[in-house]
Amino acid sequence: MNEPTPRRPRSAPLPPPAAVGMNIAQADTPALLLDLDAFERNLARLTESLRGTSVRVRPHAKSHKCPEIALRQIARGAVGVCCQKVSEAEALVHGGVSDVLVANEVVGTQKLSRLAELARQARMSVCVDDAGNLADLAQAVRAAGVTLDVLVEVNVGANRCGVEPGEPVLGLAQLIAQSPGLRFAGVHAYHGAAQHLRTPQQRLEAIAQAVSKVRATLQLLESNGLSAEIVTGAGTGTYMLEAASGVYNEIQPGSYVFMDADYGRNLGEDGKPVREFEHSLFILATVMSHTVATRAVVDAGLKAHSVDSGMPLVADVNGAAYTKASDEHGVIELAGPGTLKLGQKVRLVPGHCDPTVNLYDWLVCYRGERVEAIWPVSARGAFY
Ligand SMILES: Cc1ncc(COP(=O)(O)O)c(C=O)c1O
Numbered sequence: 001m002n003e004p005t006p007r008r009p010r011s012a013p014l015p016p017p018a019a020v021g022m023n024i025a026q027a028d029t030p031a032l033l034l035d036l037d038a039f040e041r042n043l044a045r046l047t048e049s050l051r052g053t054s055v056r057v058r059p060h061a062k063s064h065k066c067p068e069i070a071l072r073q074i075a076r077g078a079v080g081v082c083c084q085k086v087s088e089a090e091a092l093v094h095g096g097v098s099d100v101l102v103a104n105e106v107v108g109t110q111k112l113s114r115l116a117e118l119a120r121q122a123r124m125s126v127c128v129d130d131a132g133n134l135a136d137l138a139q140a141v142r143a144a145g146v147t148l149d150v151l152v153e154v155n156v157g158a159n160r161c162g163v164e165p166g167e168p169v170l171g172l173a174q175l176i177a178q179s180p181g182l183r184f185a186g187v188h189a190y191h192g193a194a195q196h197l198r199t200p201q202q203r204l205e206a207i208a209q210a211v212s213k214v215r216a217t218l219q220l221l222e223s224n225g226l227s228a229e230i231v232t233g234a235g236t237g238t239y240m241l242e243a244a245s246g247v248y249n250e251i252q253p254g255s256y257v258f259m260d261a262d263y264g265r266n267l268g269e270d271g272k273p274v275r276e277f278e279h280s281l282f283i284l285a286t287v288m289s290h291t292v293a294t295r296a297v298v299d300a301g302l303k304a305h306s307v308d309s310g311m312p313l314v315a316d317v318n319g320a321a322y323t324k325a326s327d328e329h330g331v332i333e334l335a336g337p338g339t340l341k342l343g344q345k346v347r348l349v350p351g352h353c354d355p356t357v358n359l360y361d362w363l364v365c366y367r368g369e370r371v372e373a374i375w376p377v378s379a380r381g382a383f384y
Contacts, residue, residue: 013361013362014361014362016361016362016364016374017029017030017031017362017364018031018364018371018374019371019374020371020372020373020374021370021371022370022371023369023370023371024284024345024364024366024369024370024371025345025369027284027345027364027371029284029285029286029299029300029345030283030284030285030286030299030300030304030305031283031284031360031362031364032281032282032283032284032356032357032359032360032362032363032364032377033281033282033283033284033347033363033364033365033366034258034280034281034282034363034364034365034366034375035278035279035280035281035282035366035367036280036365036366036367036372036373037367037368038278038279038280039069039257039258039280039365041278042256042257042258042259042277042278042280043072043073043076043257044076045256045276045277046076046239046253046256046277047076047077049240049276050240050243053243053244054249055242055243055248055249055250055251056078056079056249056250056251057073057077057078057079057250057251057252057253058078058079058080058081058082058101058232058250058251058252059073059078059081059082059252059253059254059256059257060081060082060083060103060235060252060253060254061081061082061083061088061092061097061254061379062082062083062084062088062254062354063254063255063257063258063353063354063357064254064257064258064357064363064377065088065091065357065358065377065378065379065380065382066095066357066363066375066376066377066378066379067091067092067094067095067096067097067378068095068363068373068375068376069257069375070092070095070097071095071096071097073257074097079099079250080097080098080099080100080101080123081097081099081100081101082100082101082102082103082252082254083100083101083102083103083104083379084102084103084104085102085104085379085382085383085384086102086106086111086114086115086118086384087114087379087382087383087384088379088382089102089115089118089122089124090114090118090382091378091379091382092378092379093118093121093122094378095378097122098122098123099122099123100118100122100123100124100125101124101125101126101127101151101232101252102115102124102125102126102127103127103188103190103232103252104126104127104161105126105127105128105129105130105133105153105161106126106133106137107133107136109136109140111384112136112137112139112140113140113143113144115137115140115148116140116141116143116144116146116148117144119141119144119146119147119148120144120146123149124148124149125148125149125150125151125185125230126148126149126150126151127150127151127152127153127161127188128150128151128152128153128172128176129152129153129161129162129163129172130172131171131172131175134150134172134175134176134179134182135179137150137182138179138180138181138182141181141182142180142181146181147181147182147183148181148182148183149182149183149185149230150176150182150183150184150185151185151186151187151188151230151232152169152172152173152176152184152186152187152188153187153188153189153190154169154187154188154189154213154214154217156189156190156191156209156210156213156214156233157191157193157194157206157209157210157213158190158191158192158193158194159193160192162188162189165213165214165216165217166213166216166217166220167220169187169217169220169221170217170220170221170224170226173221173226173228174224174226177226184226184228185228185229185230186228186229186230186231186232187214187217187218187228187230187231187232188232188233189210189213189214189231189232189233189248190232190233190234190235190252191206191207191210191233191234191238192235193206194206194207194210194237194238195235195236195237195238196237196262196263196265196266196309197237197266198265198266198267199267200267200268200269203237203238203241203266204241206238207238207241207242207245208241210233210242211241211242211245211247211248214231214233214247214248215247218231218247230249230250231247231248231249231250232248232249232250232251232252233248233250233251233252234248234251234252234253235252235253235254235255236253236254236255236256236259236263236277237263237266239251239253239256254354255353255354256277257277257280257281258279258280258281258353258357259277259278259279259280259281259353260279260281260309260349260350260351260352260353260356261279261309261310261311261312261313261349261350261351261352262309262310262351262352263277264279264313264349279313279315279349281349281350281353281356281357282315282347282348282349282350283300283304283305283312283347283348283350283356284345284346284347284348284364285298285299285300285304285330285345285346285347285348286298286299286343286344286345286346287332287340287341287342287343287344287345287346288329288342289329289342290340290341290342293334293336293337293338294333294334294335294336294337295331295332295333295334296320296331296332296334296339296340297329297330297331297332298322298329298330298332298346298348299328299329299330300312300330300348301325301326301327301328301329301330302325302326302327303327303328303359304330304359305325305348305350305351305356305359306350306351306352306354306355306356306359307325307351307352308351308352308355309351309352310351310352311323311324311325311351312330312348312349312350312351313348313349314332314346314347314348314349315346315347315348315349316346316347317332317334317339317340317346318335318339319334319335319336319339320332320333320334320335320339320340320346321333322348330348332346357377357380358377358380358381359380360377360380361376361377361380362374362375362376362377363375363376363377
């Protein structure tokens, strides 16, 4: 009898779909690709845009979940990174990042004690919007014998987490300042709902309102003897507004490294899509069925990219539109016959980069046509 083929242990990640030195067209699909030239231009462009301002940059690593990228952002001057989950922070710290803001609330004793443990290895900070949670945090920090920077999250219009501006922020800040092991570090005022408002006027108005709420809150804190060292917020859609506000001193854009299709629909002053950052993230897919001349089906469906912000764009193929995604299939309508052929590889620009990245273990990084590096998406699936 033949020996059974050795099987990969079930818990091991899939091996990378490509190897360094390959042409990207040889990569197995679906694969998550990073165009290194475009990615590096995006990093440089953020630095360039902020020249002359005094804000610190702390990019949000929830977009990429990849310490290799975080370290490159820090090499470009970022003071550290943000993340949303303790397990993301663990992956980033393990990957060499030494300053992480969990720009989110952390609730539950297990998570809080892991967060406190991390503070032994890196400079950690976290957000709160509840006095009971703050007490639990203080207890975890005491048990671990560490100190932690804490920011009060303030709701500036996104109506997600955060206490209302003014007195509720002051109340929590005073509690932090009185808690041994905790240090009141400032306010977290991210206006998520403003990032994808399509016109510059809409974004301007939304951030102007946020800024005036934050300014009034800072004045109240000051008049009560509390100073917010860090005033942080902003994403790719509005970061220049917060940077110019004179109120925010730290910004946390995430998607700028990749630029997904949805961000590509934000408009500039000229009424045209803003082209400040370039698409650098792609899904490489293969045409797996082409039975009708004007329809090709690729092997990248719902499980290969996120469609919560719309369908992906088809790069490099004139007139092609990705119109329907099912679990394992993506339907592309073609402008005419002969545009694509069976087995051909196509690059798709994902509709929403963050949840798409979270579907992959590996980033296949290429320059020109050549695979230059394979980076692990170390915080992939880091939800807790
Ligand atoms: C708290 C926080 N900060 C920053 C960002 C980064 O935003 P973007 O990816 O739009 O740049 C996000 C994204 O959702 C976020 O939730």
